[in-house]
């Protein structure tokens with residue numbers, strides 16, 4: 001297990017699996033301190049992700065939170081501040097990687113839309129929002 005070395009391929013695959021298998025996703029208004037948040041149960045319990053789409057792109061916010069879930073064990077040796085720095089850096093790179101692939105963009109659009117209540121899915125389903133904002137999404141464990 002601890003021999004595992006993360007690559008962008010395996011990180012994206014793990015994020016996809018976590019989204020499909022264990023995440024609930026809501027677009028909602030959040031306090032000003034958070035543009036997205038997530039609580040989850042270790043090791044493989046439900047992950048409840050909430051994204052404030054007024055503050056951050058839905059895909060960006062979702063991926064940020066999924067990274068917290070997927071990498072929590074790998075980041076256990078870092079304090080919260082450094083974990084957040086690492087997640088933010090990976091979020092930017094992972095989103096860039098997705099943006100460059102029509103196939104990946106479509107996968108994420110469909111998977112995220114399936115997770116959203118119909119009312120929310122309509123808001124983001126029609127057009128790409130770009131979602132390249134990188135600031136301030138935060139994970140929260142509980």
Ligand SMILES: [Zn+2]
Nearest residue numbers: 084137138139
């Ligand atoms: Zn975060």
